[in-house]
Amino acid sequence: xxxxxxxxxxxxxxxxxxxxxxxxxxxxxxxxxxxxxxxxxxxxxxxxxxxxxxxxxxxxxxxxxxxxxxxxxxxxxxxxxxxxxxxxxxxxxxxxxxxxxxxxxxxxxxxxxxxxxxxxxxxxxxxxxxxxxxxxxxxxxxxxxxxxxxxxxxxxxxxxxxxxxxxxxxxxxxxxxxxxxxxxxxxxxxxxxxxxxxxxxxxxxxxxxxxxxxxxxxxxxxxxxxxxxxxxxxxxxxxxxxxxxxxxxxxxxxxxxx
Numbered sequence: 001x002x003x004x005x006x007x008x009x010x011x012x013x014x015x016x017x018x019x020x021x022x023x024x025x026x027x028x029x030x031x032x033x034x035x036x037x038x039x040x041x042x043x044x045x046x047x048x049x050x051x052x053x054x055x056x057x058x059x060x061x062x063x064x065x066x067x068x069x070x071x072x073x074x075x076x077x078x079x080x081x082x083x084x085x086x087x088x089x090x091x092x093x094x095x096x097x098x099x100x101x102x103x104x105x106x107x108x109x110x111x112x113x114x115x116x117x118x119x120x121x122x123x124x125x126x127x128x129x130x131x132x133x134x135x136x137x138x139x140x141x142x143x144x145x146x147x148x149x150x151x152x153x154x155x156x157x158x159x160x161x162x163x164x165x166x167x168x169x170x171x172x173x174x175x176x177x178x179x180x181x182x183x184x185x186x187x188x189x190x191x192x193x194x195x196x197x198x199x200x201x202x203x204x205x206x207x208x209x210x211x212x213x214x215x216x217x218x219x220x221x222x223x224x225x226x227x228x229x230x231x232x233x234x235x236x237x238x239x240x241x242x243x244x245x246x247x248x249x250x251x252x253x254x255x256x257x258x
């Protein structure tokens with residue numbers, strides 16, 4: 001059975017570490033850890049350490065640590081997603097997949113067909129999902145959740161290193177003359193890795209994927225993306241839900257930059 005993991009602000013070996021209140025409650029009341037039990041602490045910045053429970057009190061749990069190591073288990077700030085998030089519990093599903101697949105950051109997109117609106121409380125909830133997913137999958141650096149940004153603003157900042165997920169079958173209807181130029185921007189799913197392996201990627205290259213809402217990007221949003229020289233990744237004949245498209249793209253992106 002895997003050792004329980006707890007998130008702390010920082011890790012040190014010279015003196016005991018007190019778990020934050022919520023983590024202490026989970027350790028003492030839910031897991032019922034006792035003095036001498038083993039665990040792992042991580043700081044959300046990529047560091048982890050094996051620990052031993054020293055004391056367990058009503059509102060306090062203290063851990064003694066040794067052997068701090070840097071093991072972030074992500075993609076070193078090279079793999080990013082911008083997503084017009086779905087509603088409700090499906091948001092947790094999207095976050096879990098991104099974290100498990102090593103995505104470094106998530107930007108919340110505001111598009112014409114966006115269905116989810118995020119205030120500060122909503123963003124904090126997503127960050128709690130990130131923490132829980134990191135504990136489960138043994139990742140030690142938290143995925144960043146960036147504030148909401150409009151599609152137009154995101155394009156201006158990131159289009160040069162970005163790929164938009166959009167089915168080829170749903171591209172805007174174009175004249176024959178325009179169609180040829182649009183065809184050159186499309187990457188078929190089966191050709192994605194070949195496309196990126198043909199050009200050696202520098203270690204500073206950041207790969208970004210843009211994923212639209214359930215209703216998809218509008219024709220105007222697609223045209224704007226292509227005008228900004230973005231590539232379009234076609235994931236196949238079937239229309240995928242956001243969390244499915246995200247998972248597939250994250251795997252492809254991981255393989256491309258590794």
